Structure formats: structure tokens, C-alpha cells
Amino acid sequence: xxxxxxxxxxxxxxxxxxxxxxxxxxxxxxxxxxxxxxxxxxxxxxxxxxxxxxxxxxxxxxxxxxxxxxxxxxxxxxxxxxxxxxxxxxxxxxxxxxxxxxxxxxxxxxxx
Amino acid sequence: xxxxxxxxxxxxxxxxxxxxxxxxxxxxxxxxxxxxxxxxxxxxxxxxxxxxxxxxxxxxxxxxxxxxxxxxxxxxxxxxxxxxxxxxxxxxxxxxxxxxxxxxxxxxxxxxxx
Numbered sequence: 001x002x003x004x005x006x007x008x009x010x011x012x013x014x015x016x017x018x019x020x021x022x023x024x025x026x027x028x029x030x031x032x033x034x035x036x037x038x039x040x041x042x043x044x045x046x047x048x049x050x051x052x053x054x055x056x057x058x059x060x061x062x063x064x065x066x067x068x069x070x071x072x073x074x075x076x077x078x079x080x081x082x083x084x085x086x087x088x089x090x091x092x093x094x095x096x097x098x099x100x101x102x103x104x105x106x107x108x109x110x111x112x
Numbered sequence: 113x114x115x116x117x118x119x120x121x122x123x124x125x126x127x128x129x130x131x132x133x134x135x136x137x138x139x140x141x142x143x144x145x146x147x148x149x150x151x152x153x154x155x156x157x158x159x160x161x162x163x164x165x166x167x168x169x170x171x172x173x174x175x176x177x178x179x180x181x182x183x184x185x186x187x188x189x190x191x192x193x194x195x196x197x198x199x200x201x202x203x204x205x206x207x208x209x210x211x212x213x214x215x216x217x218x219x220x221x222x223x224x225x226x
Contacts (some may be wrong), residue, residue, distance in 0.1 A: 042217075
């Protein structure tokens with residue numbers, strides 16, 4: 001069974017631009033979560049989606065948004081990029097009743 | 113507030129030596145506890161988990177961890193470290209509410225001396 005797939009793996013943007021990251025969960029997994037990883041703040045929860053509904057959101061500004069499609073694939077969007085948004089963005093999925101998160105390899109965003 | 117503390121930022125051990133990585137948590141109920149490993153440029157791989165029952169849990173790659181409720185700890189151990197174990201290790205606790213959110217520690221970077 002294929003793992004969690006994130007695209008793109010690497011990208012470079014400039015301040016003020018926006019970016020969209022994509023995540024395909026493990027087949028059959030209906031929950032998708034996003035985390036931001038930075039050297040200063042570590043791993044921080046962004047949001048979780050289940051059956052196309054956002055169930056919770058972390059303490060991030062409204063520039064960070066996401067959505068989930070009917071096939072469970074998810075996207076997150078960051079608008080008006082700031083230098084501090086440079087990070088590794090990790091997507092994780094889990095089955096409906098599962099307790100374990102399975103992570104993708106991440107999308108590394110660099111904002112110049 | 114719920115939190116996870118990994119007191120060691122870096123640990124260096126010789127190949128073949130034993131390893132213990134510390135993790136302490138603050139949580140209002142019996143948590144789910146996890147250890148993940150991250151190699152450079154990679155995502156997180158689940159090493160092991162504790163939900164309930166036997167407090168000594170076995171994971172992949174020869175790792176084990178022991179849940180000690182009285183000490184609010186979930187330390188990771190390995191009897192003999194291999195050079196390929198060099199990576200960053202994260203302890204995590206969750207879920208925090210109806211949404212499945214994990215709280216991660218700040219990580220411990222393991223260096224292995226040949």
C-alpha cells in the first residue's frame with residue numbers, strides 16, 4: 001500500500017506570494033492532518049480534516065487554510081507569504097478509527 | 113496545559129552502546145504516547161506507540177519504550193545502537209480533544225560515533 005504522498009517536495013517562493021501544497025493520504029484513510037516544522041518552533045499542528053470537514057485548527061493566522069476533497073486528498077494554502085513561513089510542511093493520515101498518524105516526507109517551503 | 117518535554121537536545125553514543133532517550137509529558141488523563149524518528153530531509157516514521165496495557169512496548173528497529181505513570185515518562189531505549197540510528201527522535205502525546213492532534217516534544221538528535 002502506498003504511503004502518504006506530498007507534492008511538491010521542494011519549492012521556493014517570494015514574500016507576498018501564495019502557495020498550495022498537496023497531500024494524498026494512504027488509501028482508505030479519511031483523516032488528514034497538517035503540521036508545520038521549523039527549527040525554532042518545532043512541530044506544530046495546523047489543522048485536521050475528516051470527510052471534507054475541518055475538525056480543528058491550530059494557532060495559525062487566517063493566511064493558512066486547507067481543504068479536503070471527496071477522495072480524501074487534501075490541500076493547504078498559505079497566502080501572502082512571509083519569511084517566517086519557511087518550513088517543512090508535513091501531512092499525515094490515519095484511518096477512521098485509527099490512533100496512529102502516518103506521515104509523508106513533507107514539502108519544504110523556502111520564502112525569500 | 114498539555115506538554116511534552118525532551119530534555120536532551122543532542123545525545124552522542126558509540127556504535128554498539130545502549131541508548132536511552134528521555135520523554136516527560138504533562139497531560140490530564142491517560143494519554144496515547146508515541147515515538148517518531150526523522151532522518152534528514154525526511155518525514156516522520158512511527159517507531160512505537162502506547163495506548164494501554166503492558167507498559168513496556170516494543171517497536172521497530174529494535175527499539176522499546178516504557179510508560180511510567182508515576183513519573184509521567186515514556187523513555188525510549190535500544191540495547192545496541194547502529195550507525196543507521198543517527199537521526200532525530202520525537203516523543204508525542206495525544207489526542208488532545210475530539211480532533212486528533214498530537215503535541216510533539218522538541219526532539220533529540222542522536223549522533224553515533226563509529
